Amino acid sequence: MLRPVVVGLDGSRESLTAADWAAREALRRGLPLRLVHAAEVPVTGASDLPELAVPRHWARRILREATEQLNDRYPELYLSGELVAPPAAQALVTAGDAGELLVIGSRAFSGLGGFLAGSVALQAVTHVARPVVLVRAGQTAEDEHVLDAQGRPTADTPYRTVVVGVDAARPAEQVLAFAFESAALRGAPLRAVYAWRLPFARAAADAFARETEEAAARSALAAVLAPWREKFPTVEVVELVEEGHPAQRLLCAAQDAGLLAVGRRIRPARLGVHTGPVAHAVMHHVRCPVAIVPHD
Incomplete structure (x- = not known):
């Protein structure tokens, strides 16, 4: 079974650039691409609290819009997307270990905010057993x-x-x-x-x-x-x-x-x-x- 190229997605400019680079890399390697988004709230379970509806909606929207954009740009690419449960760092490490390589958006590691900023990105880099590629915002084909x-x-x-x-x-x-x-x-x-x-x-x-x-x-x-x-x-x-x-x-x-x-x-x-x-x-x-x- 082919290991996919995995990309961590949070909707930021950095992660969307990373997803685009990952799509091209998957095509170069003849591999599928797997988009992974770690929601801030549980994506499954018995909880139907109203305050969880909006975060779940945005999590699904981030994944859906990125999938649609990549399908339009790279129609020959086999692409899948998945919402994974928090915590974000562990979810990304688990997904990366199952892939051929993990691609994440790179920003200032000392700053705040964002699922792929700071400690989450560093946890992925230092704990994933596969190669991790960091892609800065603005990178193009x-x-x-x-x-x-x-x-x-x-x-x-x-x-x-x-x-x-x-x-x-x-x-x-x-x-x-x-x-x-x-x-x-x-x-x-x-x-x-x-x-x-x-x-x-x-x-x-x-x-x-x-x-x-x-x-x-x-x-x-x-x-x-x-x-x-x-x-x-x-x-x-x-x-x-x-x-x-x-x-x-x-x-x-x-x-x-x-x-x-x-x-x-x-x-x-x-x-x-x-x-x-x-x-x-x-x-x-x-x-x-x-x-x-x-x-x-």
Whole structure:
């Protein structure tokens, strides 16, 4: 049975943009799309209190209108929608675990309001066992493609580069698999970024130490990517090895990207909302869609 692409929906501009991106991703992958909306009140049960009628009405309307819009835009897509019971965070995690990937609208995580803002989004990112893609409001199909010869946005040009962060010392197979597959589906180049740093401060002024460390980093990255190049021979891979902090190097590398993939190490204790410093930085500052991929 095919796992669907799942998108969390709350009616906000961010979540509607995420739903549109998720629809395109589902078509690229040949998968169904499942819209999930967590109502603020129980969606089933014996309670017929009048004060619950309006919230239930709006919950159904949000789901119905989004479904209609996506059916109009993507008639070839198999689409379903579901109201799920609160709490919203747990509902989203459960739905995401059952999907191929989870897509949610991304907004300022420090702000208030919205089903997908703040702690709900962070709970999904840090607890879903599948890749989670964050999509900012305003992203369009044209933004996934390079500009045309006149510098105008269009969906008729090739896809923008997919960028992946690689830790060559501890490579994450799940992250690389997601990145290579995403690039292959788009016919896009893949930019693999490995940031290295000198192991001790005293060597900062030592040119030989820096050259040695950089050469070792290039060799390590090439070795990690070699089997993936063989598995995905049609993907053009650009290896980017730079000195510096991984988050900073990724922020620079993703400025013109169509998708950025980074890893999130699975922690034995599923408590709190720990994403790691690199994922935390790119979630807040990268403009393109960001895929957070859990790995061992």
